[in-house]
Amino acid sequence: MSIKDSSFVRDRIVTGISSTRRILVDWRSWDRALVARVIGIVIVTVVAVGLRVWGVNQLGYNTDEAVYAGQAAAIAQAPVLKDIFPIFRAHPLLFQFVLALIFSFGVSDLAGRLLAVVVGLAAVFVTYQVGKLLYGVKAGLLAGLFFALMPYHVVVSRQVLLDGPLVLFTTLTLFFLARYALTHRPAWIYLTGVGMGLTFLAKETGIILLGAIYAFLALSREIPVRLRDLIVSTILMVLMIAPFPLSLLLAGGTRSGQNYLVWQLFRRPNHTWDFYPSLVPEAIGYLVILAAVLGLWFLRGERSWRERLLLAWIIVPAVFFQLWPTKGFQYLLPIAAPIAVLAGRAIAHWRPNDIFIRTRRIARRSWIKTSAVAILAVSLLISSVQLIRPATSGTFIAGTGGVPGGREAGQWVRANIPTGATLMTIGPSMANILQFYGHRKAMGLSVSPNPLRRNPSYSPILNPDAQIRNGNIQYVVWDSYSAERSPSFSEGVLRYAERYHGRVIHTQSVTVTLANGTKVDKPVIVIYVVHP
Secondary structure, three states: OOHHHHHHHHHHHHHHHHHHHHHHHHHHHHHHHHHHHHHHHHHHHHHHHHHHHOOOOOOOOOHHHHHHHHHHHHHOOOOOHHHHOOOOOOOOOHHHHHHHHHHOOOOOHHHHHHHHHHHHHHHHHHHHHHHHHHHOHHHHHHHHHHHHHOHHHHHHOOOOOOHHHHHHHHHHHHHHHHHHHHHOOHHHHHHHHHHHHHHHHHOHHHHHHHHHHHHHHHHOOOOOOOHHHHHHHHHHHHHHHOHHHHHHHHHOOHHHHHHHHHHHHHOOOOOOOOHHHHHHHHHHOHHHHHHHHHHHHHOHHHOOHHHHHHHHHHHHHHHHHHHOOOOOOOOOHHHHHHHHHHHHHHHHOOOHHHOOOOOOOOOOHHHHHHHHHHHHHHHHHHHHHHHHOOOOOOOOOOOOOOOOOHHHHHHHHHHHOOOOOEEEEOOHHHHHHHHHHHOOEEEEOOOOOOHHHOOOOOOOOOOHHHHHHOOOOOEEEEEHHHHHHOHHHHHHHHHHHHHOOOEEEEEEEEEEEOOOOOEEEEEEEEEEEOOO
């Protein structure tokens, strides 16, 4: 072999060895990335499932849960409940219909809660997908982790509420719109219309996100939109929504729908203006919000339509519900997913050495990021655990969990009060709970006789004295939760109990913690039998 041939062979061997090493390095790098991704997904899944199923049915339903579960039971034609709870009330019936399929095998409050958990887990997955689509796998995993741990979503996704499905479909719509912005393919803007239709069917208030879509597209000139595609998307949205008004029309329920709209437009504010600022930031997580805001500032050089989209998804609902007189704890939940994505983006794309002053000993960037993630995750975990624990006082905020003692009181009513009896409660909140668990009709004293001042779903007690004297109402119920919100009607219920020789036949107590740390049994629901 010549010297030239030997050099050629040697070069080929060296090249082969280098290629092999490069392949091995690339394989090891890909394998580590894959393992890290799998570990991240497992962590997010375990956290999301654990927080949502841990003690999920330790408390009975609150009033909203009882209403939606009662509707599902009526759709499933459950005995007794179908005559107490009307199918058509204020909201569309997508979630209630799915729940009715489960209730066709038997009504169970645990089954309803587990369905809500499944919907919540799907929302966590879609949040991960949004973060991954917009900012990469790391940002997606962090967004999913923060959303899985977030007290705001944890507590609502453990309950039979419409806001859980609403968040799932608003986030899914956000994903479709983001895909359109990336690909400019008309199919994704069509799916955006489908997503908005599903959002409306979950809960009609989600329609306000049309404003977010309009604002985003109007402010994003780099994203082309054809009028024809928008028209097709709108038609698809209308077709998705159409079953609800058509079912109302065929069932003769259009008048009740009109009454509900009038009531919503003219009802009095139920909370002060600072309700959301005082509750929602804490439920989302102060550190998560801080991370999202700092990310917007420090990464402002990388800004694009992505941040514009997420901010539109946050600002439009936040402004609307702040101005809307009716306020509820869970109403702003759709803004939680985009905030989680912004927080995930902030940490995933964060370059600590560009922010902190250099010293002789600088921690590795990865350790700084890991520490930041750990601090955020632990803070969210602690808040979530505290929020999902059973209430230790006789008061609660509607939407934040079940009602201690409500299920037990309802079960006692079902076992001890004759079929066909009617109960008078302070308000419709406790009435709904007792009706679902007790299978007896209950009416709230606080329901106004003025149609403009009451929920059309509830009937007022016209002349309670006459109703009791005629034997139409045989039992009076006082509860501490309603008494806290309506002291005047609480006094009215007690006054009727005294006037008509009320005798306590059942007292439901829960263990509460006083300000000094002492634990005592506090009566939260008292049932009287009254006589004309």
